[in-house]
Amino acid sequence: MAGSASQKPGVLMLGIVHHAKEEFKKLSDIADVMQVTTGSRDEFLRDCDNGKYDNVVAISRTYDSVAITGRFDTELVSHLPPSVRFISHNGAGYDQIDIQPCTDKNISVSNTPKAVDAATANTAIFLILGALRRAWIPQLALREGKWRGASPLGRDPHTLTLGVLGMGGIGTATAKRAAALGFKLQYHNRRSVDDLDKHFASLEVPKYVSFQELLQTSDVISVHLPLGPATQGLIGKKEFGLMKNGVIIVNTARGAIIDEEALATSLESGKIWSVGLDVYEKEPAINPKLISHPGAVLLPHIGTATIDTQKEMEILVIDNVKSAITQGKFLTQVPEQKPVLAKV
Template sequence: MSSRAALLIGKITHARKEWESLSSLLQLKEYGTGSRQDFISKLKGGDFNDVVAIYRSNDSTKVTGPFDKELVSSLPASLKYICHNGAGYDNINVAACSERNIGVSSTPLAVNDSTADTALFLMLGALRRITIPFQNLRAGAWRGSNFALGHDPKNKLLGVLGMGGIGQAVAQRARAFGMQIQYHNRNRLPESEEQGAKHVTFDELMRTSDVISLNLALNESTRHIISRPQFEIMKDGVVIVNTARGPIVDEAALVEALESGKVFSAGLDVFEDEPEIHPALMGNENVVLLPHVGTSTWETQRDMELLVLENLRSAVEGKGLVTPVAEQKGK
């Protein structure tokens, strides 16, 4: 048996056989349930001193808490890689990992299609304010007295904030509905990746878009990047779609914009303090709400697990991480 080990935190559901096949390379250890205090105690007690790679996920944060500076400082000296299951990794302090020369990977490629599908579902639902007739019908009121016309996506200008893999997949789908596409990234994409989308400044995207799709990572520079000043310069009747991370939007400011009519409707899969949702959003019929299910398909969940294991295997075989996080690319 190898003197090196890999540690699985939480569960692996769809690629258990592939995880177990790593036993030819590494001793396999698992920490399926427990608490942050217990986990740190085991780290300090030397239980995982042979671990070179960790498989963790957003869900496993419930088990250990976030991989913040405190937890990272307790990780064994043997650890070289954290292979994370999730496109977002804001619950990992990457800077603290980099200080200790720990490589971090995520699963950006595997989530693109299902997250983009969810964004389009929310966008179409928000344009049609689908919650109103949906609730009326379920209540036995057919269309009800509060039924109102929605909008077609055709000829609307979609502003994609964050034109990475998911943003590009959103744009590709939106074109099929006759939408025009513009986007903002800090750096313009190569023309071959724009697929006809127009690169604009952040303020221009805020001012001119009919629909704004948020597809960017959460970090200190993007937290509340959409707040009162941004809502003030948006078009009257704008539609907001968020499948990225809740804290990208100042939720209180969004509530104000919805109640004033500045925002026609919103489609939200993520929330600032999830699983808690602002009561005014819950009570607003113009909002389409989902409980962070953007990647919740059998196919995507399996692809994500397989990509984590591909990163782990590649790393321990000396080939490096396949999909390192952006902050560590090229290092």
Template structure:
């Protein structure tokens, strides 16, 4: 007689192939619409399921975890970032947490380059002109931007994504610099032709473009604060595809508005969907709706990792992508 299947609750709509495979393997409750669950709905799910499959739009804090049912034994996050989950509290309750690392690396690095080019080459301005039917023909001084070849790129956070950005930047002829909690191994640094800066402040003062690729932790909250933004050259550009909380958004607006920074390309925001209206009004800013990992291939791979984590757990083993204390 087959053993009872795990009860799994999925908090958002996932790609059809992923939902179908989950349904084949487990007793799954899928989301009918693609809106985030309310706190009450999340609590109901956590009190009735063996496994919860949340996304970054779900805040799984200590209060919710404290009220979770005894059945809940795994939070299999659909995504790599886990700052929306109180992993420590989950661990004290005997609840494992897994994620989907490595899947979005190449997609996010592509978006870094897209934002970099979008800002420096004034692509949104040109696009708006064409869409409005306002183009009157080519002119020698129209829409002048800057080439990125030969420019210095400072990468803040040299993990998987930071290194993927470095490889792309070298292909564009940029000089790669980086600041990281730990210096890369010599062979990796050499392969990337990257210059390490122990001092973030010293690196920022010398860069033409700064790419934020570090996670959001208590240590990185407002890491790019007003003082550090002031260190950057007025001709410099900042790009952020990691977490919005890493940049003090109000300080960034002040410097952009005052001409003390040349531009910004942002895919993430300090207050989530509540974007600063002043950012939307600045011509030297490119804003995207958290599209960094939005490829069909990436979303399917994320789902496959979730399935592997849940299936491995169901078979009595530790999920391969379990989040451990040393990772936090």
């Protein structure tokens, strides 16, 4: 994939590189780099059709670049020139990209796992602790000059069971931090995780349970699943009905995994004692019932919003592009496109 000495392979950067500027600049040593930071979907499709990107082998895209191009759905992928073989996405979650049409067109897709684990897990723990104390109530009272106001008593982690829904990198990092707080831990995943004990050293290793058992027996449920057809609306009215009275729900994954109206209704009824949310079903719109409820601790999707993590993510995106151009493969290809190794 290295190209000839006279013609470097083309790289198209969609969006702005904020932190890894030097690494991005060096990409020009091995590639002909173009960058698009403004525009519309119609303009982008027209430019694709008019041959503007005919030498582009790899596309690098930021999460915010969806405002320029819209989702990388079947329509958009169909307009990409035949030269495109790689799409490097900045984000652990990649629901902005439809993987199947990319696969059908022999386009590899990468994301940024591991780089986001610590920051997102720290955000989850922040929300878990905030929800346990229903922290918005004393914060609001203080700002209104009422000192503690009508602040309720909270709950202690060491008396409760935390159910981790999705034991990937972020779920594991969250569980490890929660173990240090004294939570009894259990998790549900598509399948149990091998060698999980290596992450927990002397700490208690989370127990694998079924989805239904996790819903029925957890005092706190923290969501760490990717968004896809199988997880869209996974938790709704029926699932809330299976949970303990007074359960606490935390979500730092994707808002659309939870039916937000059902969540808000269950919070209002007291079925759910409190919530800690960084993501929303139709963000930036948030259900007004959540905004007005004193038991809701809310953040505006800032799970990875640290200087350190953002730079690490940008560097991994650039490293993926470099690997694609020089080695013909990504460092962190998305799981759906990885070959399944037969068991011997």
